[in-house]
Amino acid sequence: MDPVQNPFSPGAGTPPPELAGRGELLEEARIMIGRALNGRSTQGMLMTGLRGVGKTVILNELMRMAEEQGALSLFVEATAESTLSELLASELKKLFFSLNRIAGTADKVKKGLVVLRNFIGAVHLKVGDIGLDIEPFAGIADSGNIETDLADLFECVAEAAKEKKKAVLLLVDEVQYLPKKELGALIMAFHRLQQRQLPFAVIGAGLPMLAELAGKTKSYAERLFLYPQVDALTFEATRQAIETPFASCGVQVERRAVEKVYEQSKGYPYFIQEWGYQIWNRVERKRVGIDVIDEVRAKVVKRLDENFFHARLERLTAGEKDFLYGMSLCSGNIHVSDVAKALGSNVASLSKRRASLLAKGMIYSPRYGELAFTVPMFGQFMRRSRK
Ligand SMILES: Nc1ncnc2c1ncn2[C@@H]1O[C@H](COP(=O)(O)OP(=O)(O)OP(=O)(O)O)[C@@H](O)[C@H]1O
Ligand SMILES: [Mg+2]
Structure with missing residues (x-):
């Protein structure tokens, strides 16, 4: 048939012609967003799943749903290169400007912009890059400690949204790339919002190690979020x-x-x-x-x-690729000792590669001491490519 009309869409975050098998998850999220809009307390959601299962597609769909329900959304994708503060600052500026355009009193919106200015200064972002021409005002979100500053800032965002009878949905993709401190700050800020029943919902997505990372960062994160798994269809x-x-x-x-x-x-x-x-x-x-x-x-x-x-494979060293190849030769539950055996080396010499592959999100540990690929069917690919 005509390739020009081809509706299938292999890609990253590209909407499929038919979003199959995600009805329950979307419904759960719809209720969560609806509750936030009505100022009712709600858990957050951190979705986890392997590469290519459709996490980004779901986040995009949720953003669309939230906007349809009248909420405002912020979408950020964590990377190893930029900080959460950088990613959030320009998005938040846009959000405050959108809120400002809505009729009615805007005291909280104006306050929010000043607090954003404080935050930008405190986390050492270049104000010029954000283009926010406002004088800082000492006292809120300017301590330089991201945990308290982000909580202050989000509180102001949520209060400004409430003033305009709106809710905010923050969507964060690739959450596993957030450094511990930033992930902790995000969790703490959401905790504060939840206690105050402010109209602000948080939905994140990331690789399977995310649930454990969040729990390790702040123990109460386990109760604060739901952790739905996004599996194969x-x-x-x-x-x-x-x-x-x-x-x-x-x-x-x-x-x-x-x-x-x-x-x-x-x-x-x-x-x-x-x-x-x-x-x-x-x-x-x-x-x-x-x-x-x-x-x-x-x-x-x-x-x-x-x-x-x-x-x-692009961002990997030759040693890391060897490690993955070694894993691909193992079957069943894989331990580092199996990889060492497959490669004819010893466990100690592999520990650095194991750690860097974990940090790069190529592998994760499904159970204590075990290793698995975050990319489905990666083992077959490694074996194919080394023939
Ligand atoms: N429910 C679904 N039904 C059919 N196709 C889907 C579904 N969800 C996602 N896809 C398709 O799968 C591909 C991968 O989706 P997406 O980029 O959202 O995955 P991901 O989990 O975010 O992957 P990564 O971890 O690499 O970022 C896309 O081509 C998308 O169109
Ligand atoms: Mg994705």
């Missing part, structure tokens, strides 16, 4: 993700073909999109049979290697 959801876009063009996908896609993709959303994309380009008739699956398999694997897997 079930067979039924995979069927929906593949069938629906074809059905809207009058093309039927045979059950055996769906079963094959499920078997190959294991229900991982990114892989499903790549399969759908290649099938669409290949199919000529009004029916997708098992023959088409066989015809596109090589192309799908090639595209996944080039676009999904290879990109993950």
